[in-house]
Amino acid sequence: AQTVTQSQPEMSVQEAETVTLSCTYDTSESDYYLFWYKQPPSRQMILVIRQEAYKQQNATENRFSVNFQKAAKSFSLKISDSQLGDAAMYFCAYRTNDMRFGAGTRLTVKP
Amino acid sequence: SAVISQKPSRDICQRGTSLTIQCQVDSQVTMMFWYRQQPGQSLTLIATANQGSEATYESGFVIDKFPISRPNLTFSTLTVSNMSPEDSSIYLCSVEGAGASYNEQFFGPGTRLTVL
Numbered sequence: 389a390q391t392v393t394q395s396q397p398e399m400s401v402q403e404a405e406t407v408t409l410s411c412t413y414d415t416s417e418s419d420y421y422l423f424w425y426k427q428p429p430s431r432q433m434i435l436v437i438r439q440e441a442y443k444q445q446n447a448t449e450n451r452f453s454v455n456f457q458k459a460a461k462s463f464s465l466k467i468s469d470s471q472l473g474d475a476a477m478y479f480c481a482y483r484t485n486d487m488r489f490g491a492g493t494r495l496t497v498k499p
Numbered sequence: 500s501a502v503i504s505q506k507p508s509r510d511i512c513q514r515g516t517s518l519t520i521q522c523q524v525d526s527q528v529t530m531m532f533w534y535r536q537q538p539g540q541s542l543t544l545i546a547t548a549n550q551g552s553e554a555t556y557e558s559g560f561v562i563d564k565f566p567i568s569r570p571n572l573t574f575s576t577l578t579v580s581n582m583s584p585e586d587s588s589i590y591l592c593s594v595e596g597a598g599a600s601y602n603e604q605f606f607g608p609g610t611r612l613t614v615l
Binding site (some may be wrong): 432483493 | 532540541542544549557589590591593602604605606607608609611
């Protein structure tokens, strides 16, 4: 079975600084998709960024970028120039036939 | 992307009763899913709602407890039957295949259910 592990239950970052959230996954598949979702206190899940496993280039969306290491089965999220609005739960997810989510990392942004 | 609405947004129910949650999408989608998220925890897939056929349930979830309907490509319902306090959770609808966003899931705002 595929599993997704987020080893950091909580993280904190100073406003305008950079933070990296870690995610590892276990799979025997070679073709899959990886996602980072953000869930603010309002609870609406928002897609932050996606990565196709067949692409070697790391995905980037404005201040959000990933470090995808396929051999190591690692998929970390880097948030640059952190803003107060980035405070949320962040979930890493893996998809082949269905979506599997990690336990989440709660990110606090300090002003 | 897709705009997804859920009704009700929250409810407080008595033990032994049932609640039906509605999920409406503003465009036709190929896949619809129902998740449960218990307080402070991650998302667990309940089932995939299949249009025109029976839903596909994940291990630990059964049709008698969580009947699902999907009459068309924009609407689905999840019923939580014979509720107990252990069913208190947030129930999330998600969709996939909206426009060109294949393999991406978009989520509704969720329904917060409290069972007394």
